[in-house]
Amino acid sequence: DAGVTQSPTHLIKTRGQQVTLRCSPKSGHDTVSWYQQALGQGPQFIFQYYEEEERQRGNFPDRFSGHQFPNYSSELNVNALLLGDSALYLCASSLYRANTGELFFGEGSRLTVL
């Protein structure tokens, strides 16, 4: 039973560039949420996708966008990268109807912006 997988695990970009991170949810899950974890902070909610639509969004600018595909996998795109976007980006999957807040996380993609 495959858990949540994310790619790439590490990447380095420069200011102004764009990045795409990818996530495959745990088998049987239909909902993907993205979190940003800066150093010394807890995970901060970016947005959640279900049925290929953004269902909820946290306090992040429009530079952060996403997509969910028919197979439930998801992408997180960040445009016009800033130094402050350097963080661990976590993907979490869940079952929409479970309605418990219990999430299954991937290992994350560590983004460094220079």
Place this chain on the structure above:
Amino acid sequence: DQQVKQNSPSLSVQEGRISILNCDYTNSMFDYFLWYKKYPAEGPTFLISISSIKDKNEDGRFTVFLNKSAKHLSLHIVPSQPGDSAVYFCAASERSYIPTFGRGTSLIVHP
């Protein structure tokens, strides 16, 4: 404005003793509370949860206590083991089930 606060960034405990990790929240609409554990280079993993209709939930060595009037919850680990050394995140959610996380407490259990 942090809605979920973990005011102790770190905690050091001797193996076999009790570890108590604390968490406070400000949003009275939160009705579901979770603890996650995170090892280095891994994503957080769900540990234990409690609904607001309860004041205690136990799972093996892990017990979570909820004091709604104080908006406070705690995680007790008894007995603590070196393998419990990790960062512990407290999280809370409303019925929208998007959990809000605290900053985490780093637990070190010494052999």
